[in-house]
Amino acid sequence: MIEQFPILVVAVSLISAYTILVAGWLNRKSSCFISIATITFQLILALFILYHVLTRGTIHYWLGGWAPPWGIEYVVDVLNAYVLLILLFASLLVAIYSWRSVQSELPAKKTVSFYVLFQLLITGLCGITVTGDMFNLYVFLEISSLAAYALIAAAGGRALKASYNYVIMGSIGACFYLLGVGFLYAVTGSLNMEDLMRLLPPLYGNRMVQAAFVFFIIGMSIKMALFPLHLWQPDAYTYAPSAVSAFIAATMSHISVYALIRVIFSVFTLDFVKAYIGMDLAICWVAVIGIIAGSVLAIAQNNFKRMLAYSSISQIGYIVLGMGLAPATTWGFFGAVAHILNHTLMKGCLFLVAGAFIYKAGLRDIREFRGLGKRMPYTSAVFTIAALSMIGIPPTVGFATKLFLMVATLETYNYAFAGVLLLNSLLELVYFGRLIERIYLLHEEPESELDGGTRDEKKIPHSMLIPMFIFAALCIIAGLFWLTSLATPLIEPLTNLCTGVMP
């Protein structure tokens, strides 16, 4: 029965999107609840899928019963199931959060269309995650991207320009991907990932194949905002509605990362990477430059959400660095995969906090954050945990990533990369430390003290606080999880995946 679940995850989500549209006409308020209910259902399915994959092995589902090289196949192994679970869990929390956040940030008439698009976005992302077909992946990539463009633009004003920017850049990225798929199809005549994996090895020397590989990397790099292809991202994250920036930062960028991992490790495999000496190092250097550049740019920002956006660029670099180290050590791949979860938790939490600051008093500029620790004790506490996690204080998730990647870099004697990782945690200390200092230690300015009595401040509702709390708690719990041997069941399948051994 569970073999059917991958398609169910996508189909339910798609149907729900249209249900929201119809139900929203009748009752505007119902849209959020339908969305939450759908995501909960999907999440349960995802849990079953993960359990099944861990106990029985990979799920293969043939759409319409057509056998793979011709029909579309959904393949779910440990990596998919893991990413799917993260995606849906983050979606659920953001959906709960969005109920009040969207009410306050968007005009009421946009609510229904917001949730329709939100659900479509989730559909697209789920599709990317479960599919085993290169072209099908492209289709879902476009579904999710189009929904994301519209969602970012929903805030209006400067978000329109940001969204337009994203449309252009995102489309270029998608085109690169599509060209890559086209090239591979021209050479091999197949679109199925497993099939391609079998067909490609004799063709590694083929220029088309090599070009396709580069196109995939460039295309997905744009999508996941890897430095220096990140230009669309800061504006998009800054001006989008809070719930949307949280969702995109926490999940969408990671799904693009997942897609790249899938293409590199399951379609081309490590043999291809190893065949070109220096390619893995080149990937590492790009990542390392991105890590530092993102952090340095983040230090320069005064807008909180913009700062987080640049910080995301830096964190995506961590994942790519892990991928680049994968040929040399399994800890690199493991670190990259672990960071998908870790960064989802940290960034999700931080963007939700940013939304809460905006909800409370329209605070966007970090210079206005003086004395927030007194005004918003819970939100500030959550922020502190997430910030410490970003810096990599044990036992949080940030520390787990740092540990894995440090072991990976030092095992391969890449001292420069280790140095960059450590330097970056100090840079993070600079830009999160100054915030913690402002929030807790600097007193409010006297003038704001004066109108303190009359200031019209909303209380942060529970529906916004609880998702933040869950994210923050998970920052610590997951941090411990990665350290303990509980994570062991993931190691072997991931190692097999990384080294190209078919389960």
Add this chain to the structure above:
Amino acid sequence: MVESLIPLLAILCPAFAAPLILLFGKHPNIREGWTIAAGLAMFSLIFSMIHTVLSGDVLDCVLFQTIFRDSLSGYLKIGFRVDAFGLIFALTSSSLWILVSFYSIGYMRSLREHAQTRYFFSFAFAILGAIGVALSRNLITMYIFYEILTVSTYPLVAHDQTPEAISGGRKYLAYLMTAGVFFLFGVIMVYVLTGTTDFTNGGIKALSALAPTHKLILTVCFFCFLLGFMKAAWMPFHSWLPTAMVAPTPVSALLHAVAVVKAGVFGIVRIVCYIYGVDLMNSLGLGLILACIAGFTMIVANLFAIAQDNLKRRLAYSTINQLSYIILGAALLTQDGIRGAMMHIPFHGYMKITLFMCAGAIMVASGKKNISEMAGIGRAMPITMLAFSVGALGMCGIPPVVGFISKWYLCLGAYQASLTYSPVMIVFLFTLLIASLLDVVYFFPIIHTAFFKEPEDGDGKEPKMKEAPIFMLVPLTITAIFSIIFFVAFILRAVGVFAPYMDILSLHIYDLVRIAVGNV
């Protein structure tokens, strides 16, 4: 090896107290009750471990296995392993936490400090970090608690929230987090090289096996550890410590005389004796370098101290100096040197905390921070200043205060080193003596000013000074008395009179040191 949950329970005491402190923020008496209760519980738990350790065993408490493979025992474990050396540090910190908690109550309430809940909350976490460092079984566990210690002390340093305090806190964090980064590099390097990070008596074998081929990397790694233990405030990386004196005095007393800085020197001794091992240190020539750093710090810190007029800052430089005694003791790589170093950890803790608590008491009673204003204060506050004199004598290494004993062993160690390694090492004996002399130069004027100088009668209207509140007076008297008791215990042990009782009173430190030195 005895499996035991006691180390975990001891760590959990402050961990449980911390949320309760937050919860009862509105009821100060109950809130402080939790601090005291946690302190007492933790101390008795740690005290109860002495028995096992004295019988030559270690207590073992594995929290969980990590996913990293370990060359010695399957998987790298996070957990505790209580040996004699760790227990010395844990006993010192936990016993002093109780006293300082009482002192904090007196201090914070007399000065009507703000944010007291945050203060006690962070304090509990800081102690958790310090005890965790003391009891940890390997470098990774140690790193985790070390970072917790750094983060949790930051709000304490910046407690005043004045621009000065905030910039002090910033400097504190900048120095110590950078240190943490180097520490992490060292930890993972050791793991990658040897496949284990467990503290092993006599050093990790696999590491010394690498010595012929990996000389450079081992040296670099050692310096990373040394930078990582910047908490030990060795020069030229000491300047965070005097700056951190903007913190409330109980913080300076417990954290910047005992818990935080001792975590640093504790770490250095751990690295020297239990990771690298004496032989490897010697063959790499690292002992000499470390000894030079320590000797340099001792002399220069004392010269700095002479120039300070602010009492707390002078004490801070004195701390920097005394910490280097400990580093030097370890760096000498001789039995007596290490013995002196290990003894100096608790003894210096007790003496220096007395001095700091006296400084705080003077500040609360009279508002005076500078030594030049303290003329005649000894007559107004006799008990405080007597305690101060005891601490000061101990710092200079004059009997009957216990500072003499650790210094005696350090000198013996330097002499031994000159016999075993090279005659040049005798230099460090003289360094020790000169440093002690300089101690006298800056401590005796304080005592002189306090007792024998007439207060300048400005307008004669100054309010009459009294002793500090009883909550502050009692702890500082106790630590001063203990500074003498440790000395008496040493004498009585030699003579054999009342030995069992004195052993308990002196927290069995001499026996523990004997076992710890035996392990090295």
